[in-house]
Amino acid sequence: xxxxxxxxxxxxxxxxxxxxxxxxxxxxxxxxxxxxxxxxxxxxxxxxxxxxxxxxxxxxxxxxxxxxxxxxxxxxxxxxxxxxxxxxxxxxxxxxxxxxxxxxxxxxxxxxxxxxxxxxxxxxxxxxxxxxxxxxxxxxxxxxxxxxxxxxxxxxxxxxxxxxxxxxxxxxxxxxxxxxxxxxxxxxxxxxxxxxxxxxxxxxxxxxxxxxxxxx
Amino acid sequence: xxxxxxxxxxxxxxxxxxxxxxxxxxxxxxxxxxxxxxxxxxxxxxxxxxxxxxxxxxxxxxxxxxxxxxxxxxxxxxxxxxxxxxxxxxxxxxxxxxxxxxxxxxxxxxxxxxxxxxxxxxxxxxxxxxxxxxxxxxxxxxxxxxxxxxxxxxxxxxxxxxxxxxxxxxxxxxxxxxxxxxxxxxxxxxxxxxxxxxxxxxxxxxxxxxxxxxxxx
Numbered sequence: 108x109x110x111x112x113x114x115x116x117x118x119x120x121x122x123x124x125x126x127x128x129x130x131x132x133x134x135x136x137x138x139x140x141x142x143x144x145x146x147x148x149x150x151x152x153x154x155x156x157x158x159x160x161x162x163x164x165x166x167x168x169x170x171x172x173x174x175x176x177x178x179x180x181x182x183x184x185x186x187x188x189x190x191x192x193x194x195x196x197x198x199x200x201x202x203x204x205x206x207x208x209x210x211x212x213x214x215x216x217x218x219x220x221x222x223x224x225x226x227x228x229x230x231x232x233x234x235x236x237x238x239x240x241x242x243x244x245x246x247x248x249x250x251x252x253x254x255x256x257x258x259x260x261x262x263x264x265x266x267x268x269x270x271x272x273x274x275x276x277x278x279x280x281x282x283x284x285x286x287x288x289x290x291x292x293x294x295x296x297x298x299x300x301x302x303x304x305x306x307x308x309x310x311x312x313x314x315x316x317x318x319x320x321x322x323x
Numbered sequence: 324x325x326x327x328x329x330x331x332x333x334x335x336x337x338x339x340x341x342x343x344x345x346x347x348x349x350x351x352x353x354x355x356x357x358x359x360x361x362x363x364x365x366x367x368x369x370x371x372x373x374x375x376x377x378x379x380x381x382x383x384x385x386x387x388x389x390x391x392x393x394x395x396x397x398x399x400x401x402x403x404x405x406x407x408x409x410x411x412x413x414x415x416x417x418x419x420x421x422x423x424x425x426x427x428x429x430x431x432x433x434x435x436x437x438x439x440x441x442x443x444x445x446x447x448x449x450x451x452x453x454x455x456x457x458x459x460x461x462x463x464x465x466x467x468x469x470x471x472x473x474x475x476x477x478x479x480x481x482x483x484x485x486x487x488x489x490x491x492x493x494x495x496x497x498x499x500x501x502x503x504x505x506x507x508x509x510x511x512x513x514x515x516x517x518x519x520x521x522x523x524x525x526x527x528x529x530x531x532x533x534x535x536x537x538x539x540x
Binding site: 256257258259260261262263264265266267268281282285286288289320321322 | 473474475476477478479480481482483484485498499502503505506537538
C-alpha cells in the first residue's frame with residue numbers, strides 16, 4: 108500500500124515504560140516489576156525481567172530508557188565487584204545506591220533512566236534507596252516508572268510500618284497488578300524478588316494469576 | 324523519567340482538579356476538591372465550587388477550562404429545566420448527561436472541558452455518567468477525573484465495591500479525594516461532597532485539616 112507507515116519499533120526509542128516498586132521489611136526487602144518493554148506503540152519484549160542483580164543481596168529495578176537503565180546497572184555491577192574485592196567483604200546497599208546515584212547525577216542531561224536500589228546488608232538490614240534525577244534518598248518504600256503515577260494513592264493509603272515479609276509481598280503484587288491494569292506501558296507478568304539474610308528468592312507471577320479487581 | 328499528561332496546557336484558568344462520583348446501594352456520591360489555578364503556579368481560588376446542581380437530583384462536576392465548564396453547565400441547566408417542563412416530570416440522569424454530551428461534541432474544537440454527571444431518577448435509580456473531552460458519554464459505577472485522578476486509579480480500582488453502604492461510600496470518596504489532593508499540586512483546598520438519594524440531597528464540606536491523613540503525614 109502506498110504511504111504505509113513503518114512499525115514504530117524501527118524508529119522509536121525503546122523504553123521500559125514500566126512499573127517498579129521496592130519495599131523494606133524488618134530483615135529484608137521485596138522488589139517487584141512488570142515485564143513490558145515498548146517502542147512507541149509496539150511491545151518489543153513482553154517478558155523482560157527488570158529486576159537486575161548488582162550483587163548477591165543487592166538488586167536494582169530498572170525504568171525509563173531500556174538501554175540507559177541496563178548500561179547503568181552493568182556499570183554499577185562491575186564497580187561493585189571491584190569495591191567488594193577491595194574491602195574484602197559484601198558491599199553495603201548504600202554503597203551500591205551511591206554508585207548508581209553518581210552515574211545518574213553526572214550524566215543527568217544525557218540519561219533518562221531511574222533505578223531503585225534495594226537489598227540487605229549486615230549493618231543496616233533491609234534498605235530501599237531512590238535515585239531519581241541523581242538524588243540519593245533512603246525510603247521505607249519506593250515506586251517508579253510510568254505506571255507508578257496511577258498507584259500513588261493506593262500505596263499512600265495501604266502502606267503501614269512494620270509489615271511482615273508476606274504482607275510486603277502481597278502489597279507489591281497488588282500494587283503491580285493495579286498499575287499494570289491502568290498503564291499502557293506496563294503489563295505482562297510480575298517479577299518479585301525477596302532478599303533477606305538467608306536467601307535471595309526470585310519469583311514470577313503469570314498474568315492470569317495476578318489479583319483482579321471489581322471491574323474484571 | 325515518566326511523563327504524565329496534565330491539563331496544564333489548558334487556556335486561561337484551569338480547574339486542574341480531582342473529581343469523582345460513585346454509586347452505592349441507594350444513591351450516589353459526587354465530590355471534588357476546591358482549587359482553581361493558573362498554569363499550576365498561582366492558586367486563583369482556594370474555595371471554588373466545582374459541584375454544580377443542574378436539577379433537583381442531578382449534579383455535575385467539571386474539569387478542564389473553568390470558563391468553558393461554567394458556560395456549558397449554565398446552558399445545560401437551562402436546557403434541562405425546559406425539557407423537564409415539557410415532559411412534566413423530573414429529567415432522567417441520562418438526559419442531563421446527554422445534554423452535556425451534545426454541547427461537548429458539537430463544540431469539540433473550541434471547548435476544553437470534561438464532566439461527571441451523577442444523580443438519582445425513578446427509572447434507573449442512582450447512576451453516574453462521564454462525558455469526556457471530545458464528547459464521549461458512558462455510564463460507569465465509579466469514575467474519577469481531572470489531573471489529580473491519575474494518582475488514585477490504583478486506589479479506586481482496589482477499594483471500590485458495588486453495593487456499598489452510604490457510610491462506606493462516603494469514606495471511600497473522602498479517602499480518594501484526600502489521597503489525590505496529597506499528591507497533585509493543582510488539587511487542594513476543601514473536599515466538597517454531595518450525597519444524592521431518592522430522599523434528597525445532602526452537601527458535605529470537609530476542610531483540609533479534617534481530611535484523613537495517611538502514613539507519610
